[in-house]
Amino acid sequence: MAGTRSGPGIPATPDRDRLTGVLVPVGPLELSVEEVRQLWSFIHGDIMDGSMRRLLRASLGLCPRHTWAYAVVEVELWQAGAGARGGHQPFDVTILYEDLLEHVADGLDRKSSLLHRHPEGALLPVGPCRICQDMASPDLPGLRMGYANSNTEALTAEANAMVHTTTWCLETVALWRDRVCPDCDPGTAEGAGDRVFLCCFHLAARRPLPDRLRHAVAARLREIRGRIRQLTESMTDYGAPVGAIENTSWIEAIGFFAGWGLPLYLATDPEEAWPKPGSQGADQGE
Ligand SMILES: [Zn+2]
Numbered sequence: 001m002a003g004t005r006s007g008p009g010i011p012a013t014p015d016r017d018r019l020t021g022v023l024v025p026v027g028p029l030e031l032s033v034e035e036v037r038q039l040w041s042f043i044h045g046d047i048m049d050g051s052m053r054r055l056l057r058a059s060l061g062l063c064p065r066h067t068w069a070y071a072v073v074e075v076e077l078w079q080a081g082a083g084a085r086g087g088h089q090p091f092d093v094t095i096l097y098e099d100l101l102e103h104v105a106d107g108l109d110r111k112s113s114l115l116h117r118h119p120e121g122a123l124l125p126v127g128p129c130r131i132c133q134d135m136a137s138p139d140l141p142g143l144r145m146g147y148a149n150s151n152t153e154a155l156t157a158e159a160n161a162m163v164h165t166t167t168w169c170l171e172t173v174a175l176w177r178d179r180v181c182p183d184c185d186p187g188t189a190e191g192a193g194d195r196v197f198l199c200c201f202h203l204a205a206r207r208p209l210p211d212r213l214r215h216a217v218a219a220r221l222r223e224i225r226g227r228i229r230q231l232t233e234s235m236t237d238y239g240a241p242v243g244a245i246e247n248t249s250w251i252e253a254i255g256f257f258a259g260w261g262l263p264l265y266l267a268t269d270p271e272e273a274w275p276k277p278g279s280q281g282a283d284q285g286e
């Protein structure tokens with residue numbers, strides 16, 4: 001019926017969790033050999049060909065765990081490339097998220113009409129995470145080798161060390177610390193913080209959203225997208241080098257789509273950044 005709040009196509013929360021997995025907690029991210037194998041070949045695949053692009057738009061990329069894992073695998077394992085860093089940079093990731101930021105911003109800016117009654121639907125993935133899906137599919141004989149016969153166990157150990165991801169997070173933390181989703185940040189009291197910084201998950205949980213908030217979030221996503229585009233170009237032969245504000249863009253983009261658990265874990269000191277409510281740690285037994 002017209003007028004119902006959660007219209008067709010907008011799954012209730014349990015369905016949404018089934019489709020997307022849960023947010024990555026503030027803590028270590030230990031990837032399995034199979035996850036690294038899947039993601040490494042995902043990175044080498046044609047992620048942006050027409051049909052794959054449509055699927056990835058519909059599912060808003062990957063689930064939160066595999067979104068961070070995707071970035072980690074690319075940043076850790078990509079040895080050589082163009083641009084000032086020459087490698088260990090999120091090139092595939094920025095191309096995909098430039099596209100997804102625009103897709104979600106367009107959806108949020110859409111006028112609600114008879115046809116599109118719920119612009120917030122842009123925050124909800126349709127279809128499963130393809131890495132989760134591939135991991136769950138039965139073994140196909142002969143297909144369980146790494147990309148180009150690479151030694152996936154060694155690559156997994158390298159990815160899990162997260163040396164380069166940690167460096168990226170530490171180098172940029174001063175720029176993103178104030179833009180973390182307040183609901184992802186254990187240091188923010190429940191319900192406090194600027195709603196415009198909410199991640200995709202926590203925004204979706206507050207549906208329906210006031211129009212002003214929807215448009216403000218869309219503007220924020222477009223602003224991140226502008227910086228991500230410059231970052232992508234800096235990783236090509238013709239692009240100019242970029243500064244810290246562009247280098248921060250991919251962490252903000254992934255924070256929006258997959259929550260902030262991993263960068264908070266890698267780059268902030270919980271004792272310092274997250275004061276215990278009502279005390280200065282007096283109850284903390286060492
Ligand atoms: Zn997944």
Ligand SMILES: [Zn+2]
Pocket residue numbers: 181182183184198199200201202259260
């Ligand atoms: Zn959040």
